[in-house]
Amino acid sequence: MTEDINSGIxxxxxxxxxxxxxxxxxxxxxxxxxxxxxxxxxxxxxALLSAKSWVLRNKLYSALHDPYIYSINEVENTxxxxxxxxxxxxxLDSLFxxxxxxxxxxxxxDVKILKNTSINGNxxxxxxxxxxxxxxxQKLISDGKAELKT
Numbered sequence: 005m006t007e008d009i010n011s012g013i014x015x016x017x018x019x020x021x022x023x024x025x026x027x028x029x030x031x032x033x034x035x036x037x038x039x040x041x042x043x044x045x046x047x048x049x050x051a052l053l054s055a056k057s058w059v060l061r062n063k064l065y066s067a068l069h070d071p072y073i074y075s076i077n078e079v080e081n082t083x084x085x086x087x088x089x090x091x092x093x094x095x096l097d098s099l100f101x102x103x104x105x106x107x108x109x110x111x112x113x114d115v116k117i118l119k120n121t122s123i124n125g126n127x128x129x130x131x132x133x134x135x136x137x138x139x140x141x142q143k144l145i146s147d148g149k150a151e152l153k154t
Contacts, residue, residue, distance in 0.1 A: 016051030021058060025077035029063035032076050072122040078129075079120075113141040114153035121149045 020039075024032040036056045043049050059076060066073040073079060112135040117128050121144065128134060133153055136144065144150035 012047075013051050013054055016048065017054040017058065020051060020055040021076065024055075026075050028074055029059055029066070029076060032059050033063075072127065073120075074127070078127070111138060112136060113138055115141050115144060115150040116153050117144075117150050119149045 020036070021032075024035055027035065033056065036052055036059065040049060040052050040056070043052060062076065062079045066079065114133060114135050117130050117132045117134060120130050121128055123134065123136060123140060123144075141150070141152075145152070
């Protein structure tokens with residue numbers, strides 16, 4: 005029975021986190037705190053507290069290990085946001101200009117991104133295929149954030 009309760013709380017927590025996927029850690033915390041002040045249902049309050057705990061843990065981890073994370077859906081090693089279908093333009097869409105033909109450098113290497121990362125100040129989402137310099141490709145591969153495109 006305890007597993008059923010934990011599973012229900014985790015499911016509710018994940019739904020809450022999915023609502024705030026595009027928010028920064030601070031904005032997500034503020035929204036969760038506002039919801040906590042309004043909520044009277046004990047089960048929903050528990051899910052909100054679990055979401056708050058998740059955001060605080062990952063905010064601290066990101067501050068120490070990956071300071072380039074700006075929204076909570078960029079946190080690595082989680083499957084909470086895999087099912088989120090965000091309508092409209094995403095952060096990745098703003099990185100590319102569809103109007104102009106992009107010139108690919110002859111010395112570039114195509115890699116598949118395995119973890120959310122930043123390349124030359126631009127955030128790149130896992131699963132993306134990008135062309136990078138040989139130096140950047142070697143660094144990404146050695147850090148376990150990319151693999152050669154096959």
